[in-house]
Amino acid sequence: MSSTTYTPVALPAVQPVRAGVNIAARSAADGASRSGVWVAIFAITMSFAAFTSALFVREGAAVDWTHLVLPPILYANTIVLLLGSATLMAAGRAVNAHVLLDSRVVKTVMGWLIATLALGLLFIAGQYEAWRQLAAQGLFLSTNPNSSFFYVFTGMHILHLLGGIAALVYLVGQLVGSHTTFRRAAFHNTAIYWHFMGVLWLYLLFVLRTKL
Amino acid sequence: MQEASPAQVHVPPTSFLRKHVFSLDHKVIGLQYYGLALAAVTLGMVLSWLMRFHLVWPNAAIPGLNFISKAGAPGGIITPEYYLSLLTMHGTLMVFFVLTNAPFAAFGNYFLPIQIGAEDMAFPRFNMMSFWTTLAAFLVLITAFFIPDGPPISGWTAYAPLSAIGSDAGPGLGWGQTLWAVSIALFCAGSLLGALNFISTTLDLRAKGMTFMRMPICTWAWFITSCIALLAFAVLLPACLLLILDRTAGTSFFIPSGLVVSDRLQPHAGGSPLLWQHLFWFFGHPEVYIAILPSMGIVSHVLMASMRKPLLSAKVIIYSMLSIGFLSWMVWGHHMFVSGMNPFSSLVFSFPTLTITIPATIMTLIWLGSLYGANIRMTAAALFALGFISMFVSGGVSGFFLAQPSIDIYLHATYFVVGHFHMVMGVASIFGVFAGTYFWFGKMTGRMLNETLGKVHFWITFIGTYCIFMPFHYLGLVGNVRRYSTFVDDFMGPLMPLHKFITIAALITGGGQLIFLFNLFHSRFWGKPAPQNPWDGTSLEWSVPSPPPWNNFGDVHPVVYHDSYQYGVKGSKGDYVMQDSPEQVVGG
Numbered sequence A: 001m002s003s004t005t006y007t008p009v010a011l012p013a014v015q016p017v018r019a020g021v022n023i024a025a026r027s028a029a030d031g032a033s034r035s036g037v038w039v040a041i042f043a044i045t046m047s048f049a050a051f052t053s054a055l056f057v058r059e060g061a062a063v064d065w066t067h068l069v070l071p072p073i074l075y076a077n078t079i080v081l082l083l084g085s086a087t088l089m090a091a092g093r094a095v096n097a098h099v100l101l102d103s104r105v106v107k108t109v110m111g112w113l114i115a116t117l118a119l120g121l122l123f124i125a126g127q128y129e130a131w132r133q134l135a136a137q138g139l140f141l142s143t144n145p146n147s148s149f150f151y152v153f154t155g156m157h158i159l160h161l162l163g164g165i166a167a168l169v170y171l172v173g174q175l176v177g178s179h180t181t182f183r184r185a186a187f188h189n190t191a192i193y194w195h196f197m198g199v200l201w202l203y204l205l206f207v208l209r210t211k212l
Numbered sequence B: 001m002q003e004a005s006p007a008q009v010h011v012p013p014t015s016f017l018r019k020h021v022f023s024l025d026h027k028v029i030g031l032q033y034y035g036l037a038l039a040a041v042t043l044g045m046v047l048s049w050l051m052r053f054h055l056v057w058p059n060a061a062i063p064g065l066n067f068i069s070k071a072g073a074p075g076g077i078i079t080p081e082y083y084l085s086l087l088t089m090h091g092t093l094m095v096f097f098v099l100t101n102a103p104f105a106a107f108g109n110y111f112l113p114i115q116i117g118a119e120d121m122a123f124p125r126f127n128m129m130s131f132w133t134t135l136a137a138f139l140v141l142i143t144a145f146f147i148p149d150g151p152p153i154s155g156w157t158a159y160a161p162l163s164a165i166g167s168d169a170g171p172g173l174g175w176g177q178t179l180w181a182v183s184i185a186l187f188c189a190g191s192l193l194g195a196l197n198f199i200s201t202t203l204d205l206r207a208k209g210m211t212f213m214r215m216p217i218c219t220w221a222w223f224i225t226s227c228i229a230l231l232a233f234a235v236l237l238p239a240c241l242l243l244i245l246d247r248t249a250g251t252s253f254f255i256p257s258g259l260v261v262s263d264r265l266q267p268h269a270g271g272s273p274l275l276w277q278h279l280f281w282f283f284g285h286p287e288v289y290i291a292i293l294p295s296m297g298i299v300s301h302v303l304m305a306s307m308r309k310p311l312l313s314a315k316v317i318i319y320s321m322l323s324i325g326f327l328s329w330m331v332w333g334h335h336m337f338v339s340g341m342n343p344f345s346s347l348v349f350s351f352p353t354l355t356i357t358i359p360a361t362i363m364t365l366i367w368l369g370s371l372y373g374a375n376i377r378m379t380a381a382a383l384f385a386l387g388f389i390s391m392f393v394s395g396g397v398s399g400f401f402l403a404q405p406s407i408d409i410y411l412h413a414t415y416f417v418v419g420h421f422h423m424v425m426g427v428a429s430i431f432g433v434f435a436g437t438y439f440w441f442g443k444m445t446g447r448m449l450n451e452t453l454g455k456v457h458f459w460i461t462f463i464g465t466y467c468i469f470m471p472f473h474y475l476g477l478v479g480n481v482r483r484y485s486t487f488v489d490d491f492m493g494p495l496m497p498l499h500k501f502i503t504i505a506a507l508i509t510g511g512g513q514l515i516f517l518f519n520l521f522h523s524r525f526w527g528k529p530a531p532q533n534p535w536d537g538t539s540l541e542w543s544v545p546s547p548p549p550w551n552n553f554g555d556v557h558p559v560v561y562h563d564s565y566q567y568g569v570k571g572s573k574g575d576y577v578m579q580d581s582p583e584q585v586v587g588g
Helices: A028-061 A073-097 A103-136 A145-175 A184-211 B016-021 B026-056 B080-098 B101-116 B124-146 B175-204 B217-248 B273-307 B314-330 B343-355 B357-371 B380-402 B405-411 B415-445 B451-477 B489-526
Strands: A021-023
Touching (some): A028 A145, A028 B217, A073 A103, A073 A184, A145 A184, B026 B101, B026 B415, B026 B489, B080 B124, B080 B175, B101 B415, B124 B175, B217 B273, B273 B314, B314 B343, B314 B357, B343 B357, B380 B415, B415 B451
C-alpha cells in the first residue's frame, strides 16, 4: 500500500466563552449514524417478527399448548420502562435547548440520563423477578412451549435492552471528565433506540398476553 | 454537502496491527474477506473432490483421510455418514463463506465507498467487527472436522428434527451440529453488521453530485443485496438460536412428540419440523439472490468497460434488480413443495417463482442486446463476464421446471436440482467473482494479473464446469437421487460411466483453478505495475491511484458530474468521460 503524507485537518474554531461542554457541529457521520440506528431497528424488528411467526406456527401445530398466566410484575416493569422513556425525553429537552452546556446544564442532563439508566436496570431486575416467579411455579425454559416462548421473548428483549444500557453509560461518560464536545447525534440515536425498546416491549407484552 | 468534520475523519493507521490485521480501512477489510473466501473455496473444492472420487470409486482408499477422521474414513474409505458430513460442510462453506463473502462482503467492502466517493464506510469499527465475527464463525465451523464425532450430516439446510435432537440422530449430530449452529449464528451477526454498514454508507456518504441514479450498477447491486441481507440474516439468527435451544436446553420448537430415533423415544414434545423449514427457507431463498445480485452488478460494470458502450438501459437493470429483491421474499415455499405443506400453498409460491424469472430475463436480454454490435475488448475479465451470462441462462432455465410443483415432485432431491443451483450459484456467481478479480486486482494491489493465464483459466473453467454440471440435469431426469454416497448396481449402474466423466471433469477443472491461484500469488509480487485506469473505466475507483491511499481520495472530496455509463462518447477526449470530469456531454 502506498503511503500518503498525512497533514492534520484543522479543527473547527471552538469559541467557548465559558468553560463547559460544547455541542459538536453536525457532520456527515452524524447523518450516517442516524440512518444506521433506523436500519438496526429494522433488522431487530425483522428478527422479532421471525420469533413471532415461530410462535404462531408452533401454536398451530401444537397439541400441548397450555395457558400461561403472566406474572403481574410484568405490568409494573412496563410502567418502569415507559418512565425511562420520559426521563430520557427530559434529558433530550435540555440537550436540544443549549449549544453550550455549562456545568448546571451538564448536571441536569446527567441527572436525567442516570435516572433513565436506573429505570432501565430496575426493569431488568423486575424481569428477572418475573422469571423467578415463573420458576417457582415450576415453569422453566423447556417445561412447555408457552414457557419456552416466554423466556425466549423476554430474554431476547433484555439482551437488546442491554445494548441501550451500554449506550446510556457511554453518554454519561461523554459528559464527565475532560470532554469538551458532545455529539447531539449520539444522544438522539440512543433515544431513538431506547424508545424503540419500549415500543418493542409493549408489542411483546401484547403477544405474550394474547397468545401464551 | 457539508465539509467533513474531524468527527468523520479517522486517523491513518501507523502500527502493523492497525494497518494489516485489526484494520478499520474498508479496503483492508475487503481483502481480508476475499482471503477468507479463498480459503473457504479451496477447502470446499477439496471436499467436492473427495465426494466425486468416492461416488465413482467407492472402495478406493484416500490416503491420509483416516488421520482426519478415523470413524468417518477408516482405512481411508469414506463411510456413507462421512459422505454426508462432507457434503454438509461443502454446502455450508460454499454458500455462506464463499458466495456471500466474495462478491458481496469482499468486493462490496472494497469498492462501494470508493465508487460513491466516500472516504470509508459509515461505521469502520463495526466493519472490522463484522470481518472478525465472520472469521470466528469460520473457525468454529472448521473445528467440527476435528472433534471425534465429526461434522454434522444434516446437509447445509440442517433440517429438523434430525438436526435438533442431538447425537441420537447419528454421527456428527452431537457437538458437530451445535458447532454448525453456533458458527452460522456468528455468521449472521457478522453479516448483519456488514449489511448495516453498506446501507448507511450508501444512503448518507455519497459525494457531491452522486445521486442514486448516477451510482454505478454494481453499487446498486451491493446496496440492494445489503437490504436483502439485513432482513434475511435477521430471520436466520433467531432460527439458529431456537435450534441451539432445542439441542441444548430441552425445548421443543422443532421436535415433534413421540419421535423414536435410534430406538430411543425422544423426550421432546409438540414441535414442528416444518417450522424450521419455513424459517430456514425464508432466509434461504433471499440468500441465493444475495449470492447472485452482486455478480450481476459486477458483470454489468465489467461489460460496459469492455464493450465501450453503455447498456441499453441501466435504469431497467436497476429496476429489475429491485424487483428481484422484492419478489425474492415471496418464493421460499418452492423449496418445500414436497414437505407435506398444503398443496394449495405450493400454487401460491409457484406463481411468484415464475414471475421472478421475468426481471432476470429482462436483465439477460439487456446484456445480450447491448452486446449486439459492440466491439469488445476481450480481456480475461470480459470473458468471465460473458461466461456469466452463459452460465446464468443455462442454470436459470432449469429453474423454470423446478418452479412448477407437479414437475418438482419428480425432480426434487435429484441431481436436477443440484445441477440447477450449481450452475447459477456455484458457477455463474463465481464467474462474477472471477470477472471482478481480473478487473480490479490491479486497483487493489497495484499490480496486474497475467492476462494470458487468465484466459487459459477461463477456458478450462468454462468448458470444465459445463462438463461437470450439464450432465447433472440428465442424471436428475432419469432419477438419480442426490445426497447418496453410492448407487446400487441395478438402478444406477448404467449411469456410472457418466459419473466417472463428471468426476474426471471436476478434477481437471479443479486443477485449472491452480492456475488462478498461481496467477494471484505471482502477480501480487511480480505482476506488471498497474496504471491508474488500465481499462479506461468511468467510475470513481479509476480516479484514484492503484492501490488507493488510506482515505481513498487523499484530501480531495470528489465531485460527480455524470453517471458511470459515459462510454463511446463522441467528441470527448478518448471514447469515455469519467464521472468526476466536468467535461460537458449530452445526456450526462
